[in-house]
Amino acid sequence: MTKIKTMEIKLERTIPAPAAEVFDAWLDPNTPVNPFSGTKKLVFDLKENALFYFVHHHAGEDIQHYGMFTAVERPKRVQYTWMSPYTHGLESIVTVTFREKAGETLMSLSHANLPDDDFGRAHDGGWAGYLKKAAELFAARK
Amino acid sequence: MDNLSPVLDAISHPSRRAILTRLSRGPARVTEIAEPFDMSLNAVSKHLKVLEAAGLIYRDRQGRDHVMELRPAPLRSVSQWLHPYERYWSQQLDRLEDHFTAKKKRKGK
Numbered sequence: 001m002t003k004i005k006t007m008e009i010k011l012e013r014t015i016p017a018p019a020a021e022v023f024d025a026w027l028d029p030n031t032p033v034n035p036f037s038g039t040k041k042l043v044f045d046l047k048e049n050a051l052f053y054f055v056h057h058h059a060g061e062d063i064q065h066y067g068m069f070t071a072v073e074r075p076k077r078v079q080y081t082w083m084s085p086y087t088h089g090l091e092s093i094v095t096v097t098f099r100e101k102a103g104e105t106l107m108s109l110s111h112a113n114l115p116d117d118d119f120g121r122a123h124d125g126g127w128a129g130y131l132k133k134a135a136e137l138f139a140a141r142k
Numbered sequence: 143m144d145n146l147s148p149v150l151d152a153i154s155h156p157s158r159r160a161i162l163t164r165l166s167r168g169p170a171r172v173t174e175i176a177e178p179f180d181m182s183l184n185a186v187s188k189h190l191k192v193l194e195a196a197g198l199i200y201r202d203r204q205g206r207d208h209v210m211e212l213r214p215a216p217l218r219s220v221s222q223w224l225h226p227y228e229r230y231w232s233q234q235l236d237r238l239e240d241h242f243t244a245k246k247k248r249k250g251k
Contacts, residue, residue, distance in 0.1 A: 009228050013235040017242040025238060033241040035234055086226055109235065111227050 004090060007116040011109045019100035022107060023075035026096065035065075048072050052080070067094075075100075088115045146223055149216045152196035157181070158189050165199060165212035172208050 015022045029036040029044050036044055039054035040062075046069060053066040063084055070093075071079035079095045092113045099106045153159055161175055176186040190210060193199045197216045202209045223229075 007225075009225060009231065011228075011231050011235060013239055015239055015242050016246050022238070022242070025241065031241075033234075033237045035230075107235065107238075109231055111231060114225070114227060 004088070005116040006090065006113050008110060008112040009114065010111075013107045013109075015105045015107055016103075017105060018075075018103060019098040019105045020075040022105040023078070023098050026107075027078060045069075046072060067091075071095075082111070086114075090115055145216065146219050148196040149198065149220055152192050152198055153220070155189065155192075157186075158193055161186075161189060161193060162198065162212060165210060166214075169202070169209050169211040172210065175210060 017025075025031045026034045027036070027046055028034070029039070029042055032038055035056070036042060036052065036054060039056050041053065041055045043051065043053040045051060048069055048071060051066065051068050053064070056063045056065060063086075065082065065084045067081040067083055069078070069080045071077055075098055077095070077097045079093065082092045082094045083090075090113055092111060095110045095112070097108045099108070153162070157179060160179070164170060164175055164178075172183070172187065172190065175190070176183050179186060190199065190201075194201055198213055200211045200213050202211060
């Protein structure tokens, strides 16, 4: 079997609230500020080795997501596996850490083991394709 | 820090994209790069400076010759930005940040 090339996305954000509050808001489906809220058919059991499932409706499409919580360390870190049509059968891994400093929280989100497809190829001239795509998007933003 | 804007700015011009396409075939002297373009050497130099500032090309000074080489690494940030999950998580974090910023403002009143 050909091994699929994978990639990792990393994002950081400072949230103006203590870590415990941010952690809870990120992982409470009843707070409308996280991926689990406002979804359909939600199954959500926030503990290690327990599962989640939800259907996210976006651009006229139903997108199924499911995974397993692999670490729940309130309020410092949470990690879960994440599968959706975008992961092409790969079990991707989302890790979120919450570091509190002076009443604010630095949130670091990593989404690893994502298939490196469409836009991610920087070889065989493939980058030229996304150069064009980026330029089109940029032009559209102007 | 926003590393993406200079890269997007650099690739927003068709001549600069053509230069990158040329350099994807291998390093080239400034005069060789300028050859197929209907513009002055000075104009080409300006485009090269924009690409250089964005980290997309490297200038190797070989005596009087300046040889330009492609550095595709910054394009990685563009590809990540275009990835559906990059946008998805950015939006999720925006919502979370807005939620707490609004909460803080309400408390402050």
